[in-house]
Ligand SMILES: *[C@@H]1O[C@H](CO)[C@@H](O)[C@H](O)[C@H]1NC(C)=O
Ligand SMILES: *[C@@H]1O[C@H](CO)[C@@H](O)[C@H](O)[C@H]1NC(C)=O
Ligand SMILES: *[C@@H]1O[C@H](CO)[C@@H](O)[C@H](O)[C@H]1NC(C)=O
Ligand SMILES: *[C@@H]1O[C@H](CO)[C@@H](O)[C@H](O)[C@H]1NC(C)=O
């Protein structure tokens with residue numbers, strides 16, 4: 001166990017006025033000396049990372065010191081109780097050059113309103129691509145302004161070089177919580193007198209754990225930094241992909257940490273697959289290869305899928321075997337209205353590297369399994385399950401990946417993409433094994449826009465995909481050697497509190513009377529989604545009727561202004577709030593949404609047109625080799641360490657020629 005209590009107390013005494021507030025000078029750096037990776041960082045033995053040191057000299061504001069920025073700070077590393085060594089000696093690397101910049105920040109909302117930012121001058125250094133090989137505790141000490149110190153306690157986890165799983169499939173239900181799984185079960189599965197006749201595929205997993213999703217410096221996370229925690233074992237800040245966020249303007253100079261995909265490929269030659277229903281440059285797929293402070297650097301993200309980190313030597317990378325999802329606008333260039341790195345045509349660049357390209361469900365089904373495959377099926381996010389299967393007219397709202405502004409009418413779902421990905425990975429990985437990340441991205445996207453039906457449809461599609469995956473792995477004889485994990489990256493404050501009689505609701509004129517349509521406790525009744533109507537989808541555990549009279553009384557904890565009538569949105573994904581005047585960022589109820597429903601005041605700042613993420617722990621379902629690693633309650637980073645352990649990726653020794661034993 002780590003024993004860092006006494007150090008933490010010393011640190012607390014040094015904390016200045018800037019601590020414990022919601023506006024921070026720099027996350028994870030409450031003092032004026034910053035060390036990244038910061039105090040409490042855990043490492044996989046042999047994992048590459050960068051070190052960033054910053055010394056802050058606040059020019060004005062509550063922390064102003066009147067001091068010149070320190071150009072002579074020093075940094076040492078000690079293993080256990082050993083003697084501290086200069087960082088250059090410790091790693092046998094060259095001294096880094098001194099960098100300087102300045103930045104400004106608001107100390108609180110009053111300073112924001114008064115437009116009085118506090119200005120900070122910075123001196124900094126970065127040491128790139130180092131690794132720690134010996135398990136145990138380390139003390140990293142920055143000494144600045146003469147004798148002030150920032151101490152970072154680092155911990156290298158135990159070695160585990162034995163490989164227990166040949167393959168890992170990591171399913172991520174973006175934004176998925178236990179509450180949503182419960183609601184999806186209710187609408188997708190039939191009960192008789194309180195007993196489910198069928199259950200979710202997730203319900204059949206032998207191991208259930210809970211992971212804590214918070215960020216390094218905030219208790220609510222976004223998908224970039226939570227995915228980075230799951231893939232690297234390092235928590236970071238909102239918007240950061242595979243890096244700790246420093247204070248410089250450059251979104252590409254932040255200190256990087258190596259991801260599970262990069263380590264797995266570098267050490268074992270194992271193959272990597274990436275599948276998502278989002279645009280592919282979105283945070284959850286991006287965090288496997290991208291390293292930037294700013295998740296909206298989509299051109300960079302797509303370039304790293306293909307080339308890895310090219311800005312400086314980081315690691316070998318051959319690109320994923322499969323990359324399936326939406327987001328063609330980050331592959332085709334500006335001639336078609338796209339936005340790519342250096343305006344290159346990435347469809348062309350992938351093809352030149354030997355990828356076969358598929359752009360429809362039909363082509364995906366016909367694709368050869370012995371080739372690396374890029375599948376991009378839409379511009380922007382892919383269509384939702386509900387629109388692909390029930391309200392198919394809405395497919396016309398999806399744009400083709402060709403960039404020609406026609407509709408994408410022939411799109412695969414998560415299931416078709418995942419099964420094909422498994423076939424390609426199984427074929428191409430041979431005895432090296434594979435890592436596949438498959439994301440149901442629009443659980444989150446539809447919860448954001450308060451479109452609960454679409455979100456639950458996406459969740460049921462994820463579950464259907466998991467069911468098909470288990471069956472397929474058994475069929476191709478890969479089930480026993482594959483660890484399957486199902487988790488989320490964060491939650492939304494969603495739950496179901498009863499039912500709504502939509503017919504009665506529509507017949508009332510007064511909001512206070514409309515509320516009688518809500519049935520709680522004994523009046524909640526039973527799910528009308530499965531027990532009545534068509535049986536078309538009952539067999540596959542989807543609702544048979546998405547538009548029953550008695551719907552779910554559901555909602556989120558954090559909202560913009562909106563009007564709820566608790567009925568399915570047949571015309572496509574919901575738009576709950578719109579600007580009161582175009583461009584003013586003051587969101588009010590969308591007059592076209594929730595006809596006949598109850599108008600509800602928002603709780604979020606009026607600049608929000610959507611709901612936001614929440615604090616809840618999220619479930620981790622595990623099945624397969626080393627499943628037992630994933631029971632209990634733990635930190636999000638432990639998902640990374642668990643996967644790394646199953647793959648046997650912790651490496652204790654470096655050979656003379658720089659490769660790893
Ligand atoms: C700090 O200085 C900057 C630039 O001179 C100024 O704009 C800002 O208002 C000052 N902030 C405070 C808190 O005094
Ligand atoms: C802070 O940095 C700015 C340039 O970034 C420089 O003009 C200024 O003199 C610096 N202030 C101090 C006190 O060093
Ligand atoms: C490399 O870094 C530079 C500047 O730091 C940036 O402009 C460029 O986009 C980066 N390259 C890629 C492929 O992301
Ligand atoms: C069942 O399906 C038929 C044909 O698709 C349709 O006309 C009917 O409205 C559906 N019934 C329910 C209750 O959804």
Ligand SMILES: *[C@@H]1O[C@H](CO)[C@@H](O)[C@H](O)[C@H]1NC(C)=O
Nearest residue numbers: 502506565567593594595596
């Ligand atoms: C609910 O509102 C939608 C528009 O958002 C409308 O199409 C639908 O008919 C309404 N449902 C009821 C039961 O009033």
Ligand SMILES: [Zn+2]
Nearest residue numbers: 175223444448
């Ligand atoms: Zn989200």
